[in-house]
Amino acid sequence: MNPQEKKAVRHPNLSPTMDMVAKKIFHQERLTADFVRSVLKLPVKSVEILEGTQIQLEEYDHLGFYTAVDVRAQLDDGTQIIIEVQVTKQRAFINRLMAYIANQIASNLKRNKQDKATHTLYSEMNPVYCIAILEQDYFADGRAFRTISLRDDETGEPLLSDFKDSRSRPPMAFAFLELSKYNRDKVADYNLQKWFEFFRNQPFDIPTDPVIKEAEELLDQTRWTKEERQMFDEKRRQQDHYEATMAQIYYEHELAIQEEREKGLEQGLEQGIEQGLLQGRSQGMELGVQQLVLAMLKNGASPQTIAQLTDIPEEKVKEIAEQNLV
Known part of the structure; x- marks a missing residue:
């Protein structure tokens, strides 16, 4: 295809990766639950949308420092999921994701602190994971999807910990979906394929299930409020x-x-x-x-x-x- 030729898109006037559109999608708990199950392979029974936009102000040395994420959700076992959609490429984007997770963990500890003993406070922690949906390439290889967690450098064994409502889980993890690299022949899992194809905003190459059909309906502007x-x-x-x-x-x-x-x-x-x-x-x-x-x-x-x-x-x-x- 000629590089100058525009790709066919399902929705010419908007994209699922636009800030307010992505928030509209993930405000639907059923859709967010399915997305988290598809990406992180967690046994999600239910999900609670904590905030569509989370802004945390902290007492750092530099006044005005804050972190803001696109969507923050909490699963039924207390695990918190940060979902970030990034359209442009930013040099320090990975660092920003690390700051999101670190700041969320610190915020959770402060919120639960009260008069509890330190060892009790740590035992009540829950994992925090981050999913990034990327329009630009951030990694050198051709893989469209990857997950990254803490592992032993020699054996590759994952670092696991017990948490308040879940046992033997990675304390933190990242999942990256690089939309431009997607190839249905290289992503074998249908549930992952459907979300890649949805967010790429190009004609579907695979059958859509009820979840994706519901997400598509949310992009119909004739149904939006004024x-x-x-x-x-x-x-x-x-x-x-x-x-x-x-x-x-x-x-x-x-x-x-x-x-x-x-x-x-x-x-x-x-x-x-x-x-x-x-x-x-x-x-x-x-x-x-x-x-x-x-x-x-x-x-x-x-x-x-x-x-x-x-x-x-x-x-x-x-x-x-x-x-x-x-």
């Missing part, structure tokens, strides 16, 4: 503007690099070429950051929203806003 449609339109507008801005920044950045390269070649000095390229990249990136932030600020986005969407520190966003009187 408030949901308005929220979606605003999210879509912000995303379109963000993508257009990033495309322009990328173009200008590449143009700046090319100009510096040509300038260096004219001088005929290898050292001059390298320094010119480095300076062009640095200036282009700084200019690009400022252009992106200003465009989003003028479009009504708050500094916190910009920081969450772009991974630019909120302090940097506010600094750019003040410098440009926005």
Whole structure:
């Protein structure tokens, strides 16, 4: 297929991986229970959606530090599941998942602390697992699905522990679904296949079961409330503007690099070429950051929203806003 040719999609105007759409899907406990069973192979009897968006503020050295996850669910045995959908590629994404799990464990301990003895508190802990649905590739091999937990480096034996309501379980684990790598011939499990195909938003290659049909119905915008449609339109507008801005920044950045390269070649000095390229990249990136932030600020986005969407520190966003009187 021509790389420029667009792939066929089931829902041209939205994607199951969009933030508010994914939350709408996982707010249905039956769907979340099936998804967790399919991915983690846990014997899930029921599931409780704790929060669609969890924001935790902690007393760290750096004021304003917080973690926010897409969906947090709790199984009938107390196990907590963090579900994170990531559309763009971020260099520190794996670190962020680790912070989510660590912060959730710490938060659970604080919440249960009261006047209990430390050894009792530890015995009442429950596992925390994280599932990441990724539109971009994060791992070098061709596997679309992988799970990672703590294991003995020599024997490969998993580290297990007893918990309050479950026995002999990994204390923490990660599962990754890289959507772009999916190949139905390389993913043998039907229950995993169906969720891969659902989130890829391309025509189904396999029969759908009642769970996926129910999830598909949630993507029918004619059944949405007026408030949901308005929220979606605003999210879509912000995303379109963000993508257009990033495309322009990328173009200008590449143009700046090319100009510096040509300038260096004219001088005929290898050292001059390298320094010119480095300076062009640095200036282009700084200019690009400022252009992106200003465009989003003028479009009504708050500094916190910009920081969450772009991974630019909120302090940097506010600094750019003040410098440009926005």
